[in-house]
Amino acid sequence: MVTIKDVAKMAGVSPSTVSRAISGNIPVDKQTKDKVMKAVKVLDYEPNALAKSLKDGKTNTIGLIIPNIGNQLFPSLVKGVEEVARKSGYIVILCNTENNLDIEKKYLDKMKKRLVDGFIVATAEADSRHILNMKDEEIPVVLLVRHLEDKVDAVILDNFKGAYDAVTYLIIREHKKIAIINGRVELTLYNERFQGYKKALEDANLSVDNTYILDDSVGEENGYSVTVNLLKSGNIPDAIFATTDLRALGAIRAIKDFGYKVPEDISVIGFDNLEFSKLFDPQLTTVSQPLYSMGKLAMQKLIKIMNKKNKHKVIIDKMEPELIIRNSTR
Amino acid sequence: MVTIKDVAKMAGVSPSTVSRAISGNIPVDKQTKDKVMKAVKVLDYEPNALAKSLKDGKTNTIGLIIPNIGNQLFPSLVKGVEEVARKSGYIVILCNTENNLDIEKKYLDKMKKRLVDGFIVATAEADSRHILNMKDEEIPVVLLVRHLEDKVDAVILDNFKGAYDAVTYLIIREHKKIAIINGRVELTLYNERFQGYKKALEDANLSVDNTYILDDSVGEENGYSVTVNLLKSGNIPDAIFATTDLRALGAIRAIKDFGYKVPEDISVIGFDNLEFSKLFDPQLTTVSQPLYSMGKLAMQKLIKIMNKKNKHKVIIDKMEPELIIRNSTR
DNA sequence: ATGAAAGCGCTAACAT
DNA sequence: ATGTTAGCGCTTTCAT
Numbered sequence: 001m002v003t004i005k006d007v008a009k010m011a012g013v014s015p016s017t018v019s020r021a022i023s024g025n026i027p028v029d030k031q032t033k034d035k036v037m038k039a040v041k042v043l044d045y046e047p048n049a050l051a052k053s054l055k056d057g058k059t060n061t062i063g064l065i066i067p068n069i070g071n072q073l074f075p076s077l078v079k080g081v082e083e084v085a086r087k088s089g090y091i092v093i094l095c096n097t098e099n100n101l102d103i104e105k106k107y108l109d110k111m112k113k114r115l116v117d118g119f120i121v122a123t124a125e126a127d128s129r130h131i132l133n134m135k136d137e138e139i140p141v142v143l144l145v146r147h148l149e150d151k152v153d154a155v156i157l158d159n160f161k162g163a164y165d166a167v168t169y170l171i172i173r174e175h176k177k178i179a180i181i182n183g184r185v186e187l188t189l190y191n192e193r194f195q196g197y198k199k200a201l202e203d204a205n206l207s208v209d210n211t212y213i214l215d216d217s218v219g220e221e222n223g224y225s226v227t228v229n230l231l232k233s234g235n236i237p238d239a240i241f242a243t244t245d246l247r248a249l250g251a252i253r254a255i256k257d258f259g260y261k262v263p264e265d266i267s268v269i270g271f272d273n274l275e276f277s278k279l280f281d282p283q284l285t286t287v288s289q290p291l292y293s294m295g296k297l298a299m300q301k302l303i304k305i306m307n308k309k310n311k312h313k314v315i316i317d318k319m320e321p322e323l324i325i326r327n328s329t330r
Numbered sequence: 331m332v333t334i335k336d337v338a339k340m341a342g343v344s345p346s347t348v349s350r351a352i353s354g355n356i357p358v359d360k361q362t363k364d365k366v367m368k369a370v371k372v373l374d375y376e377p378n379a380l381a382k383s384l385k386d387g388k389t390n391t392i393g394l395i396i397p398n399i400g401n402q403l404f405p406s407l408v409k410g411v412e413e414v415a416r417k418s419g420y421i422v423i424l425c426n427t428e429n430n431l432d433i434e435k436k437y438l439d440k441m442k443k444r445l446v447d448g449f450i451v452a453t454a455e456a457d458s459r460h461i462l463n464m465k466d467e468e469i470p471v472v473l474l475v476r477h478l479e480d481k482v483d484a485v486i487l488d489n490f491k492g493a494y495d496a497v498t499y500l501i502i503r504e505h506k507k508i509a510i511i512n513g514r515v516e517l518t519l520y521n522e523r524f525q526g527y528k529k530a531l532e533d534a535n536l537s538v539d540n541t542y543i544l545d546d547s548v549g550e551e552n553g554y555s556v557t558v559n560l561l562k563s564g565n566i567p568d569a570i571f572a573t574t575d576l577r578a579l580g581a582i583r584a585i586k587d588f589g590y591k592v593p594e595d596i597s598v599i600g601f602d603n604l605e606f607s608k609l610f611d612p613q614l615t616t617v618s619q620p621l622y623s624m625g626k627l628a629m630q631k632l633i634k635i636m637n638k639k640n641k642h643k644v645i646i647d648k649m650e651p652e653l654i655i656r657n658s659t660r
Numbered sequence: 661a662t663g664a665a666a667g668c669g670c671t672a673a674c675a676t
Numbered sequence: 677a678t679g680t681t682a683g684c685g686c687t688t689t690c691a692t
Contacts, residue, residue, distance in 0.1 A: 001387075003669055014679045019671055026672095029677060049443040050389070051669035054380045054684050057331075064424075069405045069412070072605070079399050082426045086433070091440065094394075094424040096412045103416070110421065113379040249609050256611070275402070276606040279579050281586070333685055344663045349687055356688095359661055381685035384668050 002045045010039040062302060063111040064092050065121045067099045072274045080295020081120055088303055101125050118306045120144050120298050124187050140305040144298045147316055155298045155317045159189045162287040162321030163196025166269050167241055169323055171204045175239035175267060179212035179230060181223045181247045193243045211235055216247055223250030231258045238266060245270035245277045245286055263330035273324055283326035290319055332375045340369040393441040394422050395451045397429045402604045410625020411450055418633055431455050448636045450474050450628050454517050470635040474628045477646055485628045485647045489519045492617040492651030493526025496599050497571055499653055501534045505569035505597060509542035509560060511553045511577045523573045541565055546577055553580030561588045568596060575600035575607045575616055593660035603654055613656035620649055
């Protein structure tokens with residue numbers, strides 16, 4: 001490995017002069033600089049970032065904690081984070097936790113040892129003491145897609161509004177019997193979507209019918225069997241609000257299997273606007289989360305936080321969802 | 331930050347003893363070890379991995395170079411790599427190149443400065459001198475989903491066989507007029523798929539009809555317009571072999587728009603077996619790439635290579651594709 | 661078994 | 677403007 005010493009020797013100067021010549025911000029005689037640069041070229045010298053990091057306690061590295069890159073939500077998020085990071089001179093370590101709190105904690109510990117400069121955390125577990133601890137240790141953290149009250153900076157979606165708008169749209173289009181397929185209500189985002197659903201019905205003086213509240217929080221059925229059960233009961237809704245696109249697809253499959261048509265008999269609306277939702281037949285009406293922008297914003301926030309060491313005011317950025325009207329609603 | 335000195339002071343021993351006590355492989359008096367461990371606990375000491383890396387020239391970090399995490403092929407690959415890496419004590423730096431050779435090179439340089447221990451490269455550009463250079467510098471590299479002759483270790487799919495099997499299946503099911511929607515033939519994988527297509531036709535004594543060779547290498551249409559053009563020409567095929575699932579979906583959309591049915595009028599077969607391809611209506615018949623396993627294998631290979639410093643024999647692992655028969659073929 | 665000292669490659673304070 | 681020195685936190689000879 002070529003070190004700064006080798007360059008110094010070849011250029012006939014001291015290592016510090018080489019360091020200064022390379023960094024640029026410290027005045028160096030033009031001639032010596034030329035000599036140094038030539039030596040750098042000849043030797044193909046690459047400064048050792050590790051040594052620099054050790055010296056100045058900054059690694060220009062961030063840890064990105066996500067539950068599962070296989071879940072289609074996350075690639076867009078990751079892409080946004082990576083792009084801003086790269087353009088700002090940071091690199092990102094990808095930490096996939098498999099939705100396992102233990103793995104998450106281990107990753108966090110490991111990353112701290114490596115002096116990662118900050119974290120973006122996009123996992124949604126109930127137990128969050130370890131996140132709060134990081135706050136106390138003054139390690140820069142930005143939450144993404146989740147938040148912890150107003151204690152940690154975060155970039156989230158206005159899930160309530162997304163659900164409210166979706167259901168209100170259905171109501172405007174004269175649907176009256178609107179079912180919801182929901183996920184684990186312990187997770188804030190599903191609770192918020194549920195609240196939005198209820199509020200929209202209430203504001204339209206429609207009653208909330210418990211038989212239309214479908215719990216899809218367990219298993220990997222993605223809305224299929226709960227929809228089947230509902231249809232079997234004979235209590236046919238005229239619309240279904242699914243809290244994810246995947247659930248919407250499951251619902252549509254169930255509806256088709258029962259010989260009903262989407263949207264003619266039953267409208268279906270999804271949530272997330274995943275890439276494939278526009279490729280589906282019928283193209284899915286859905287609530288769009290600006291995932292890519294959210295990833296970018298999270299990284300921008302993190303950079304700001306990392307750059308100021310003193311404490312700052314916590315800001316929660318709540319992004320606007322957008323209703324994308326396609327062909328699965330009439 | 332708590333350092334090894336702080337621990338040493340509290341335990342009343344020297345830093346070297348602390349180091350030995352922690353590492354474990356060097357004999358330390360049981361009593362002193364206990365004292366040290368207690369101090370470690372009390373102070374919540376975390377060894378600085380950076381310092382260790384600087385010392386022993388190993389970072390336990392690998393760089394994973396991919397063209398675009400937004401492309402559905404890559405999350406599975408990444409997942410496999412990450413899982414094996416994590417379980418073997420490595421962390422992975424995610425480098426998204428946006429299909430830009432310049433960004434790729436910059437990332438590679440940057441990673442080298444950080445003394446990344448090795449690379450997995452899953453980008454498919456024609457210009458590969460920089461990859462070959464790494465080989466010369468004896469930097470461990472494994473290519474994934476692409477390869478460079480037999481010069482660099484790689485994990486790839488048997489694209490020829492995948493295409494051959496798919497087209498042969500169509501022939502067995504009595505299709506005679508089989509079109510192909512292909513990508514950039516400069517990329518080995520598309521060339522191989524094309525060769526598989528041709529060979530299957532030849533082996534069945536079917537002629538290769540140029541009007542059935544659809545070039546979908548430019549734009550973002552994903553098979554839609556080339557299919558439209560073909561159908562417009564009146565030269566209706568009875569099957570279409572699309573070289574990606576996305577292109578298959580585009581083809582199906584075009585076919586439906588023309589009032590034909592899939593698979594009754596025209597069978598369509600895809601390639602990749604992306605997550606959503608089974609959710610589509612009709613569920614897509616396609617050639618499956620074991621992406622997750624390929625990611626895992628690539629990381630396993632890389633670990634082996636990193637562990638032996640002397641040169642080794644280059645091995646190309648060619649994975650078996652699997653034909654997944656669903657409902658888009660009759 | 662343990663401590664002292666040197667050094668990984670770099671930069672910055674200090675000296676000239 | 678440039679060289680000398682010290683030190684980031686760790687491990688590893690070399691002594692004892």
